[in-house]
Amino acid sequence: MPTRGDHQILRAREGIALVLRAGQRLRITNTHGGQVVDTWALARADPSEYLSMEHTRTSLGKLVPAVGDHLYSSRRRALLTLVEDTSPGAHDTLIAACDPERYRLLGAEGYHASCAENFQRALSRHGIDAPRLPAPLNLFMHVRWDEGGRLEFLASPALAGDYVTLEALIDVTVALSACPMDLNPINAGGPHDVELEILGAA
Amino acid sequence: MPTRGDHQILRAREGIALVLRAGQRLRITNTHGGQVVDTWALARADPSEYLSMEHTRTSLGKLVPAVGDHLYSSRRRALLTLVEDTSPGAHDTLIAACDPERYRLLGAEGYHASCAENFQRALSRHGIDAPRLPAPLNLFMHVRWDEGGRLEFLASPALAGDYVTLEALIDVTVALSACPMDLNPINAGGPHDVELEILGAA
Secondary structure (H helix, E strand, O other), rough: OOOEEOOOEEEOOOOEEEEOOOOOOEEEEEEOOOOOOOEEEEOOOOOOOOOOOHHHHHHHHEEOOOOOOOOEEOOEEEEEEEEEEEEOOEOOOOOOOOOHHHHOOOOOOOOOOOOHHHHHHHHHHOOOOOOOOOOEEEEOOOEOOOOEEEEEOOOOOOOOOOEEEEOOOOOEEEEEEEHHHHHHHHHHHOOOEEEEEOOOOO | OEOOOOOEEEOOOOOEEEEOOOOOOEEEEOOOOHHHHHHEEEEOOOOOEEEOOOHHHHHOOOOOOOOOOOOOOOOEEEEEEEEEEOOOOOOOOOOOOOOOOHHHHHOOOOOOHHHHHHHHHHHHHOOOOOOOOOOEEEEEEEEEEEEOEEEEEEEEOOOOOEEEEEEEEEEEEEEEEEOOOOOOOOOOOOOOOOOEEEEOOO
16 A cells, blocks of 8 residues: 555555554544545454444444544444544444445446445455454444434535544554445545554554 | 244243244234334345344435335345334334343343343354344334434333234344343333234245
8 A cells, every 4th residue: 555654545445454552543534525434443352343333322322423432342342432533523323334236226337346345355454354344434424314314425524634533442453445435425526545644652 | 932822922031033934924012012122134045144224224214114114134135124013113223232241331230131142042043153243123112313413212112012013025034132121211111021923824
């Protein structure tokens, strides 16, 4: 993957996995604005323990985490803390990662990159036989709900340069995908590259 | 499990798995009212394909299914249809199944039955090595969201005799748990037994 100083570029439509040691932070910068970043985390000690959206919603008592909130695992352990967020705070815990079937149903012809495949491939490059695909934390994704529970997919309101920083509470493998969706408005004219930066000593 | 004519009693705090052939219907009756029933389904042909709350929300574009809605699998296939619902329609797709750690965190001392264990055991009695616990469809569970995304756990509004009927679109194994929760208000004074009835030829 290309690097630029301490920053790594995660190319539009691609995925990556990286290791965060306890205490390290990962900053995800929406370089061009409007880009959704599907995000997963697995415990290093046992990758069957994964960041779980349903456990996070249950522990927080809310649909969307905000600064100061922990993000919880399938075993109800805090894996990460959302420590900084300069974006408008639209993130999603409700929607499944896009996958080849999603694009087929949306009318795509031929091959289309997807977050589900990016997840599997990124982990496999780390020698991790990925578990069943967990529901992702869709950073910068704006899904609006109404009183009746109807959901609407909106363009990401993240501006160029907005970033989110996650701090690891235990050693985790984080997988990220610069969502390749171009058949609904979520990526606001993208997909585009994003930038990643690991802060703190390994 | 005790049976009474065509009806089966699912005891409070217990779980069961049963096979529904394509076209068969399963009626789940809230015999005493107020009881949450955690519900899962796995494709018979390949139990790694499971009823997925995140795929169901994505396909329906809403938080809670209603009569006429399909319920979708991890491969975006319609597995079940919600064909009847005489309850007020409060069901939940957001909250993780209760598990031993949930009860420990809520202050329970000693052993406490849980939906997660009921799921594993019920499937294991069918010779199915259960996959990682999927997020359940929490029938009759009333979780209220507000505009800001805050979630509130309320007592189930299901009245005695209210029922939900699910129709299988393909052969599935359905697992159900009469939720043992007694440390928050969701079961409205329960837990209580519920009744199950399979309609249609095997």
